[in-house]
Amino acid sequence: MTELSGTAHLLLGMIRVKGRRTGYEIKRLVEVSTRFFWAASPGQIYPELRRLESAGLLTRSEEPHGSRARNVYSVTEQGERALHDWLTGGSAPTFELRNEQLLKVFFADALTTEEQIDVVRAMRAQHEAMLDGIRKATPPYRPGRKFGYISWLYGLGHHGWVVDWCKQLESDLAEGRIPHALEGSDPVAARAR
Amino acid sequence: MTELSGTAHLLLGMIRVKGRRTGYEIKRLVEVSTRFFWAASPGQIYPELRRLESAGLLTRSEEPHGSRARNVYSVTEQGERALHDWLTGGSAPTFELRNEQLLKVFFADALTTEEQIDVVRAMRAQHEAMLDGIRKATPPYRPGRKFGYISWLYGLGHHGWVVDWCKQLESDLAEGRIPHALEGSDPVAARAR
DNA sequence: ATACTCATGTAAGCTGTTACATGATTCT
């Protein structure tokens, strides 16, 4: 059996945690929960569910509503094992970030101060929007789903931190204050934390 | 002219900021600087440089070392303009995150407490490794490159925050402490920031 | 009646990585 993708584990985990689901339901669940750190589109979900079925990690049951097709998937014992192995195994988990706004910050030297502040403001706006999304999107704490809640708190904390960082930088730039560390004797310690 | 990709702007910006460079030099620069928030592989860099050349945003000059081929690129005026437009324009900049370890945290409910702590520890280790990478990889502050330095500080601050968050969660889990917020009346405000 | 949600899927295309191929130059 080939290595399972991260997205495969996402589907396995979702069905494990939420109980038997259709592809459509999973799609919606992802949109209000893992989307912020692991997205998945329908073009990925449906084929992957089929693959997991033929690999024996999911079972499919056809349960049409009227004449509308509907495939409900459940995790098999083999699937449970695969999920547990993934959760406890430590093989270089994917961490990938593409932050175009931060790239703009990186290149902001040639801009005027006003333009620089705008770049940082745009970065803050983006993270504020994500905070909003997280606040609205994810359902409140439910017993047995402690870690759903914990990773939700992570999202709030993380983007909240970025927003604060941007605010600080904005006011430093606005007041012509060279960000603190740049002149100190040990710049790293001073501002990094 | 088609929309320029983020990676195109990366190359434009790098050459703008560092002066005329070869593809190879850019590749190395990316490895020690933007890689943490905008990666680029040789398989992308070389073709993209050619594309930017034929779009008139870069000029290429052949400067072999001995008989070894060597193409040095510079930013044209048109390229400067494109870069400035990108920096000051605000068209939904890419923000994409794939954090497999956080996905594991999300699904950690079914594990034993020991296993749960291991998952968080692995997450912390990953971010500590990135902190190390950032500390070592990026050159110290140089005049005229304030924003290179600022985004470096961002990396330290960001991953430092995650490491602290993990430490807190690890001790909460180890001591059977239900993460604070879960019982309070307003859980969100309590732990989110 | 109309619009929205439920529900599944495919095809085209873009982005990006990995691995390979090639070979010269420089350092130890």
Added chain:
DNA sequence: AGAATCATGTAACAGCTTACATGAGTAT
């Protein structure tokens, strides 16, 4: 002499998004 670095590029493939196609059920 041998290893590491400089330097450019391509080909195959993996992963993912977007848009489309299709149509039934449900709510207003």
